Amino acid sequence: MPGTGADETSRSDRVPAGITDMQPRRWMPPQDAISADELEAIHLASLQVLEEIGLDVLDAEARAILVAAGAEASAGTPRIRFDRGLVLDAVRHAPATFTMHARNPARHVRFGGDWLAFAVMGSAPNCSDLERGRRPGTRADFQDLVRLGQAFDVLHLSGGYPVEPIDLHPRIRHLDATADFIRLTDKVFPVYSLGAERNRDGIEMVRIARGIDTATLEREPSIMTIINSSSPLRLDAPMAQGIIEMARHNQVVVMTPFTLAGAMAPVTLAGALVEQNAEALAGIALAQIVRPGAPVMYGGFTSNVDMKSGAPAFGTPEYMKATLIGGQLARRYAIPYRSSNTCAANAVDAQAAYESVFSLWSVVMGGASFVKHAAGWMEGGLTCSFEKLVLDVELLEIVAGLLATGGTPTPPRVGLAARTDGPDLVRRAQRIWKETLAAYQPPPLDPAIAEELDAFIARRKEAGGVRTDY
């Protein structure tokens, strides 16, 4: 089947050593939803926004870095204005493809080109399942969802805490949560940008987990962070620090403005996309100024709000078009594109399913590399559902099967539709996650690494963890 044309080398040439064929690859080209002229208009308008309005950068070090690179500060305010040449020269250094390294080389993940990577849902405040209902997240739920992420091969990494473990104190939450990621899964995982100390802890812990030195870690990106600008046109201090800290160590920055047409962005899709693009370019430029060539992704999360309820709309034509145009923008800058598998539904019902498949349709058509929230997302992101996670695994396996080409056998599926143990899909999904958790085995971890990890955590806890006054 035809390649995307984006990369002219043959498929086999592009598979880095150690990567098995667990990731699906897109054989159909991405689809352009708007013309080259319309795309250029969004691009130029976003550069004009950065030049004339600028961005509030709430971190002093970030402002100093940007000013040293030629950006213009405004005395007495955090506002930074960016010359378009400065932005474009910086963005040009971002790599078009890169590999993230897991502690198990068979779990390395490739971003860019025609590769797709699916991540467990991230950052839900609540989780839910059929038996126990909807509840705020705990470490026990966090761990179970990480185990499920490990168990299903179609899930390639974690993109965030699947649910927030609120019974872990914020000062030490990132230490215990990162340790859980390392012990319970051998796949790639993230660190939150909530102050540079947390980023540094995450980077150090993944170095320990992989059993490598700092120089190797800086050659081999192994941990990612998601950066959300505070639209409109603001980059908060912890987010700016996250960009700096991660880029400095050549780790992955996923720059994702969250722009809702009709809420924190203009009511038209084009206006919201101009804002998305301005914020994304500014964040990516900062990363590239800190370290030219540092791995970044262009994240799109633009949708519209339901004009009756004010709630974000997902899986709608507007959402799909925003996803497609986001992909066109990312391709314009030759940066891997991050998108999501979202829905607004409150139950694991027909609405949850169709909104998710429409999302996935636009993800594949839009040429996304990294699909965050690929499994578990419910209620516009307020809940990670155990049963929805299983439903999404089924959906992702169908997408992977569609993308399996001549040489690749269609991967086996979780079999949610084919199971005969009950007429009710949600109940079948419940049985599947329960059976999967019962059969779960943690991936082997070198005892010396486990010990070094424990010692690091003990030392950091003894020092009081991190400040929580962000």
Next chain:
Amino acid sequence: MPGTGADETSRSDRVPAGITDMQPRRWMPPQDAISADELEAIHLASLQVLEEIGLDVLDAEARAILVAAGAEASAGTPRIRFDRGLVLDAVRHAPATFTMHARNPARHVRFGGDWLAFAVMGSAPNCSDLERGRRPGTRADFQDLVRLGQAFDVLHLSGGYPVEPIDLHPRIRHLDATADFIRLTDKVFPVYSLGAERNRDGIEMVRIARGIDTATLEREPSIMTIINSSSPLRLDAPMAQGIIEMARHNQVVVMTPFTLAGAMAPVTLAGALVEQNAEALAGIALAQIVRPGAPVMYGGFTSNVDMKSGAPAFGTPEYMKATLIGGQLARRYAIPYRSSNTCAANAVDAQAAYESVFSLWSVVMGGASFVKHAAGWMEGGLTCSFEKLVLDVELLEIVAGLLATGGTPTPPRVGLAARTDGPDLVRRAQRIWKETLAAYQPPPLDPAIAEELDAFIARRKEAGGVRTDY
């Protein structure tokens, strides 16, 4: 947005007079799932099948027509073998685009090019709704489903009886059902090929309904029939008669082999597609031999069976790939492509929704023109569900919204997800179809036409209807 490249004239040039912009148009090109070489291999293998094995044609007139055109009969058997030149010369006459004429010109439907047309489900033996459960079809249910098909603008035509009205005697069923179509909807509708008399009655009734003479009707295709070959490699007598009768009057033949890999077709998808293509080409060739240039469609309905249950699989990767490759074959012959919106689900649940959206995804990617079974299909075709029909209207409206381009405002939606009158989607769907039926008004019909129609039906009933010994 870019056109498909299939038709180089501008969009406005191609809109025939009287057609409003009710049909969505594809702005993204169809996606090729296999290479040109692989496609050619299927094409050549199907021609070889027609040359060396041939097709059992169970109607004497059809055999005579084919033999007169150069096909080879086999003494004492119904087997007809087709020289590839004969097949390809005939198929070449099929038009790449055509318009079907409704009695209301605003409801004309365009097939081919980048147009899409969505039809209400056809030929379900059962119907179901939340209140009354699943039951064999009656005329009352048939009428209600035709009314719903009339009410939703995103449904452009009927592709069959939405449910079989079994309380109408088979001798006169087509007369009353066709009269119901004419009275309850001003959109295009079909006639079944169950013997040439029924085709002739349908053609005459649509002529009366449109208030035109026979010559005009022969210039303006106004009624369609679905032809299913009896795989493997057999064309039953009523089906052959349907092709002859409809083509003779320049009415629309939708030639759709139903080939299930692992059931009545080889277990590999490629093998099943060779069989599909052989049967489709033979039927289309017969139509073109009868009347070169008669409007036809290339129908694809190839899937695999679930190897555990033996039931057909829908909305699976195999189904999607078969749909895509069927589209490639139809484009190879430049004939409008007919596909479907199918699912295997037994309830209006997440499975019904995701299988349907995956079907629609392959329909759009596959470049289909005519989407049969677009609304209401359940249980692999055994049931037309009132609530699923509403769910499908929502799905089709999302697809139409995705396909709405710059100049076209996003069409309004039925609002299944946005409604606040209950948390349960199926119950919301129930309220929507009940409200829609309550608000239904039959489209105006000229009293003189109604009278002529009644007289025709009375005369035909007096004559005893049609034979039922097919």
